[in-house]
Each structure stands twice: as C-alpha cells, then as structure tokens.
Amino acid sequence: MTISIKKIDEKGNVSRYLVKGTSPALINAIRRSVMLHTPCLAIEDVSIYQNGSVLFDEMLAHRLGMLPIKTDKTYKLGDKVKLVVEKEGPCTVYGKDIKSTDPKIDITDKNIPITKLSKNQKLKVEMQAVMMPGKEHAKWQPAIVSYNEIPALAVSKECNGCADCEKACPINIIEMKGKKPVLKDQYNCTLCGACVDSCGKEALKLSFNKEEYILAIEPVAGLSQKEVIEGSIKAMVEKSKGFAKSLQKLK
Amino acid sequence: MMVPIRCFSCGKQLAGVYEEFKKKVEKGEKPEKAMDDLGIKRYCCRRIIFSHVDLIDEISKYPR
Known part of the structure; x- marks a missing residue:
C-alpha cells in the first residue's frame, strides 16, 4: 500500500492535502508527531535588564515565550540563538523590534504587540531561543495539524427528488442532478448532517472512504508545510529504528 | 491586559491581527465578517479576539 499526497487548496497560511491509501491511525500518528516530536525555535530564557x-x-x-520564531532548516535539536530588544517609550513594542543575532532567524509575525511603554519608560531584554520539540511545551509546536474524513452522499431508492436536502445544506454544496442529490464539493463539507436529517424518506446517508483523508496544516514557526511533514516522518522513522535495534537484542 | 499572543486552545498566533480587527470594527464592519477576512476560522480563536478587553492604556496611567 503506497501513500500518496496531493494539495487541495491553500487559504492564507492553511494548506489542505488529500492523503490516499492511509488509515486514521497513521494520519493521526503524523499529526501527533508534528505536535510532539518535530522541533522548532521558541524563546526559553529571558534576561530582563530594564522593564x-x-x-x-x-x-x-x-508573552515573549509565546512568540512565533522563524525556524531555519539548518538548526538542530538543542541549538540556541540570542535575541535582543531595546526600546524607549512612548511606543508600542512590536515583534519587529526584536533583533536576532543570526540573520536567518526572525520573528514570523512582525505586528504582534508585546507591551506598551509610556513616556520615560524603558525596555531592555535579552532572550535565548532554543530548538525543542512540542513535547516539552506547546510553544514548540511547529504547526497546527488536523485531519478529517471525506464524505460521499449515498442516495437510496426511496429518494423522490424533493430537493429538501438542497435547501437544508447550510453551505449550499448539494445540487440536484436530474432527480438525485449530488455532493458538489466534498472537500468543503462540514459533516453537519443537515441533509440527512432533512430527508423525510430517510433516503440519505453520509458514507466515508476509510482510506482517504484531508490533512490540514497551518505552520506557525516559519517552516514550510513540506518541511513540517518531513520533520514529523523523520522523527517517526528514528523512533522506529531505535525500537528495531532493541528488538534485535531480544532473545 | 494585552491581547493574548496565541489562542489558548489551538496555539494559533492571534495578536498580530488584533489591531487590524479593532480598526475594522471601529469603521463599522461586523466583527464576524472582520474575523472571517482575517482568517480566524475556529471558534476557539474567535472567542479570544472577540472577548478581549484592552486594559493596558488604563493601567498605564498608574505606573509602578
């Protein structure tokens, strides 16, 4: 069984992929591996000279710890980078005011307000960002990952073509083709089941393919969607290798 | 006091769009539409933006 992946769409920062030939267990393993074992940068130590x-x-x-930091591929687990911020009021301190000692590392969202300074107030802070996996703390999660099933509308013989389901659909993705309802856009279906409930003849059922899923990835640490998945798979492979090694020693 | 940097539940970064959201709502746009346009889709993130009260300007009047 080969697993294939294809992009469905991209809205802003969120990309959705169609994954074929997989199972809920495997796709959830990828999700959890991203959340727990794929490292990215986040501020861990803060030295406050003046606040x-x-x-x-x-x-x-x-607040500084929660900041999203652009993670570079060359960084490995445990690598550290120093960042500085120095400001004098009156002003709002934004993410863009944080200066990194490594030009490859930056704050991804420059418009995040960190604090406000009024007249004569000063801020001088030194920070150290560390590469760590999300297992340690949620601030090290490189992406928000979710998956969902893809529905298909199964219409039985009892359907009389009344089009109640078409009217009931809150996002208008059911269309009457001839006298049978058809799901126009199965990737955007919210699985609310309003069509099934609206049918007086109980002719409709939502069925799911057990081998196809939509994987949605929203990177937050400046890694690309591909790098996030690659990192998660690498972590899974390394874990399995360690297990295989200890298995060989087993008598 | 200041808008949370991340959503408490899912971890999405929200603080960056808060000022834009505030501007849009002050112009008379519906909050729900403003949030949709800014890409705040999940209700966990929406409640953070929607229910936030910016108190830092009030507190700044009484510095330490």
Whole structure:
C-alpha cells in the first residue's frame, strides 16, 4: 500500500492535502508527531535588564515565550540563538523590534504587540531561543495539524427528488442532478448532517472512504508545510529504528 | 491586559491581527465578517479576539 499526497487548496497560511491509501491511525500518528516530536525555535530564557512597562516581568517573559520564531532548516535539536530588544517609550513594542543575532532567524509575525511603554519608560531584554520539540511545551509546536474524513452522499431508492436536502445544506454544496442529490464539493463539507436529517424518506446517508483523508496544516514557526511533514516522518522513522535495534537484542 | 499572543486552545498566533480587527470594527464592519477576512476560522480563536478587553492604556496611567 503506497501513500500518496496531493494539495487541495491553500487559504492564507492553511494548506489542505488529500492523503490516499492511509488509515486514521497513521494520519493521526503524523499529526501527533508534528505536535510532539518535530522541533522548532521558541524563546526559553529571558534576561530582563530594564522593564519600565506596566506588565510584570513574568507576564512579559510569558508573552515573549509565546512568540512565533522563524525556524531555519539548518538548526538542530538543542541549538540556541540570542535575541535582543531595546526600546524607549512612548511606543508600542512590536515583534519587529526584536533583533536576532543570526540573520536567518526572525520573528514570523512582525505586528504582534508585546507591551506598551509610556513616556520615560524603558525596555531592555535579552532572550535565548532554543530548538525543542512540542513535547516539552506547546510553544514548540511547529504547526497546527488536523485531519478529517471525506464524505460521499449515498442516495437510496426511496429518494423522490424533493430537493429538501438542497435547501437544508447550510453551505449550499448539494445540487440536484436530474432527480438525485449530488455532493458538489466534498472537500468543503462540514459533516453537519443537515441533509440527512432533512430527508423525510430517510433516503440519505453520509458514507466515508476509510482510506482517504484531508490533512490540514497551518505552520506557525516559519517552516514550510513540506518541511513540517518531513520533520514529523523523520522523527517517526528514528523512533522506529531505535525500537528495531532493541528488538534485535531480544532473545 | 494585552491581547493574548496565541489562542489558548489551538496555539494559533492571534495578536498580530488584533489591531487590524479593532480598526475594522471601529469603521463599522461586523466583527464576524472582520474575523472571517482575517482568517480566524475556529471558534476557539474567535472567542479570544472577540472577548478581549484592552486594559493596558488604563493601567498605564498608574505606573509602578
């Protein structure tokens, strides 16, 4: 069984893929591997030299820790990078004010407000970002990954072509072709089941293909969708290799 | 006090669009439409943006 992947669409930062020849267990393993074992950069240590803002040091450090940092491919688990921010009020300190010592590393979202400084208030902070997997803390999750089933509309003989299901669909993706309802856009179906409930003859059923799934990936750490999946598979392969090694020692 | 950087539930970064959202709503746009346009789709993220009260300007009047 070969697994294939094809892009369905891309909306802003979110890409959706059609994965064929897989199972819920496998696709969930990929999802969990991205969440737990694929490393990315996040701020871990913060040295505060001056914090004149009304935010307490702890809150400021927490906000800095949540920041999305553009992760470079060359960085490996445990690698560190130093970042600095220095500002004087009155102003709002944004993500773009943070300077990195490595030109490859940057804050992905430059418009994130970190704190506000009023007149004569100063901020001087040094930070250290570390490559870690999401298992340690959710701030190291490189992407938000989800998967869902692809529905198909199964119409039985009882259907009289009343088009109630067409009217019931909240996102208007059911179309009457001849006298039978057809699901126009199965990739955007929200699986609400309004069509099934609306049918007076109980002629409709949503059926699912057990081997095809939609995988949605929304990177947050500046890695591309492909790099995120590659990283997750690499982590899974390494884990299995370790298991195979210890299996050989088993008598 | 300030808008949360990430969504509490899913981890999406939201703070970057908050100022744009505020501007759009002040112009008279419906919040639901503004959120749709800014790509805030899930309800976990929507409640963070929608229910946030920016208090930092009030607190800034009484510095430490």
